[in-house]
Amino acid sequence: MKFVHFTDTHLLQDLESTNLKPIFEKLSNHNEKFKQALIDLVLEDVEFISITGDLIHEGSVEEYAELKKLLDTYVPNTPVFLTLGNHDVKENFNKVFLGKEHTNAYYYVKNLENYRVVVLDSAIIGEHSGAIQDEQLQWLEQTLAENYQHGTLVFMHHPIVWEEEAVCMENAKKLTSILTNSDTIGVFTGHTHMNGLHYIEHIPQFTAEGVAFGLVKEKDNCLSLTNQSGYNVYTVKNKLIEMKRSQIKPDLERLYTVKYEQAFRKHATENTKV
Ligand SMILES: [Fe+2]
Secondary structure: OEEEEEOOOOEOOOHHHOOOHHHHOOOOOHHHHHHHHHHHHHHOOOOEEEEEOOOEOOOOHHHHHHHHHHHHHHOOOOOEEEEOOOOOOHHHHHHHHHOOOOOOOOOEEEEEOOEEEEEOOOEOOOOOOEOOOHHHHHHHHHHOOOOOOOOEEEEOOOOOOOOOHHHOOOOOHHHHHHHHOOOEEEEEEOOOOOOEEEEEOOEEEEEOOOOOOEEEEOOOOEEEEEOOEEEEEEEEEOOEEEEEEEEEEOOOOOOEEEEHHHHHOOOOOOOOOO
């Protein structure tokens, strides 16, 4: 089975609406990068598309409508599994994609071919950091209680493991225990705008780079923002996952530099949080 993993598309309809205008002015257009990636996907014969959160930047209904339009236009026949991140606004997402007006967390399970796909919602309203709340953990435990054919693929925005703790999901002990005692064969995350492979005990955690922009670790605990963008394509065979990185825009020119904790601390400032 082959599928694509996009993350952090940060679609933006109105540059004037964002506090990051001085930074984003230096970047090429987020929406155009995503559109290019969807066009390039024609070359890949994927079973499904996943987008692991920060689907949009400001969270407006217009941004979600644009996301829906791009997906309907370029990949109308491919199943798409959407995940919410810290930039997502549940109310507006639910309105556009589910036709419902509520702020419920968005988590679900789907069986596809011989695999089970589980999407979790690690985004907490008003917070930059992530966590899976109790009700969702109970649901996950019940959902994964029985093994499913070739195993389970789990998608969420915040990583469970990363070198810098500020990036990781909070209070992931129970989540880790549920996943490691299940048939989960891979976890797929975003949030860092950097590619990464880590292990949650025996389970590989793949973090894809952002579609909208890239971040590069610098000396002195700093991060630089670049125009680099890309996504991952995975092939799953016999419970083993092979990753191929695809670049939409390879460009490592440093456009803006911030202290790591400005971008990723629990309550990152409105002007710099990613
Ligand atoms: Fe992001």
